[in-house]
Amino acid sequence: MYKILILFSIIFLSAFTPTGLSQDYDTGIGARGGVAWGLTVKHFITTRDAGELLLTVRHNGLNATGLFETHLPVFDTEDFYFFCGGGLHFGLWNTEEPKILKDVKANTGIDIIIGLEYDLEDLPLSIGMDWKPGLNIVSDFGLTIDEIALSIRYVFD
Numbered sequence: 254m255y256k257i258l259i260l261f262s263i264i265f266l267s268a269f270t271p272t273g274l275s276q277d278y279d280t281g282i283g284a285r286g287g288v289a290w291g292l293t294v295k296h297f298i299t300t301r302d303a304g305e306l307l308l309t310v311r312h313n314g315l316n317a318t319g320l321f322e323t324h325l326p327v328f329d330t331e332d333f334y335f336f337c338g339g340g341l342h343f344g345l346w347n348t349e350e351p352k353i354l355k356d357v358k359a360n361t362g363i364d365i366i367i368g369l370e371y372d373l374e375d376l377p378l379s380i381g382m383d384w385k386p387g388l389n390i391v392s393d394f395g396l397t398i399d400e401i402a403l404s405i406r407y408v409f410d
Contacts, residue, residue, distance in 0.1 A: 277372050277408075278297070278379065278409060278410055279297055279409055280294070280408070281293075281294070281295045281296075281379050281406030281408040282294050282407055283379075283404060283405045283406030285307060285402050285403070285404045286402060286403050286404075287400065287401055287402030287403060288399050288401070289309035289310065289311035289316065290310060290311075290402075291307060291308045291310055291316075292308045292309075293305060293306070293307050293404045294306045295322075295406060301325065302323055302324070303336075304319070304320065304322075305319075305320040305322055305338075305366075306318070306320075307320070312347075313346060313347040314344055314346030314347055314357075315344060315345055316342055317342065317344070318340060318364055318385075319342075320338050320339065320340035320364065320366055320385075321338045321339065321340055322336045322337065322338035323338055324336045324370070327369065332371060332373070332374055333370075333371050334369065334370045334371075334372075335368075335369055336368055337365070337366065337367045338366050339364060339365045340366070341361070341362070341363055342360070342363075342364050342387055343359070343360070344359070344360040344361075345357050345358070345359055345360075346360060346393075358393060359391065360389045360391065360392050360393055361390060362387055362388045362391065363388050364385055364387040365385070365386060366383050366385040367385075368382055368383025369382055369383075370382075377407055377408050378405060378407060378408065379404075379406045379408050380404070380405050381403070381404045381405075382401070382404075383402055383404070384401050385400040385401075385402065387400065
């Protein structure tokens with residue numbers, strides 16, 4: 254609970270920081286690799302706030318996560334950003350050995366995300382690394398803390 258309070262404090266305080274520097278792209282689509290791997294789509298709503306959709310595979314199942322993220326420049330640079338945020342996930346998992354649509358459980362819960370992202374200046378790519386712990390609330394109540402991932406996105410202006 255203490256860590257969640259700190260995260261929301263960072264998000265709240267970031268609303269009052271200058272917005273002179275922002276990401277150089279509107280939408281990015283790419284791959285996410287890590288314990289859970291899959292697809293990522295990030296779209297900037299404002300110059301520093303973005304929504305991200307993750308479709309990932311893990312534990313013999315599929316997970317969809319929607320996140321809201323705030324981006325802040327790191328070391329006063331134009332291409333390197335710290336981001337943090339939160340959201341919700343919904344997943345369908347096989348409880349035993351992989352069996353198509355047998356013993357499927359639905360998991361729903363909340364997620365937080367903290368990471369760094371670098372927007373390549375000469376190529377239409379961004380590279381990010383993040384940590385996204387989650388808490389399953391519906392079915393299989395529990396905390397997932399091992400979600401560290403690398404994302405590479407093709408970006409559109």
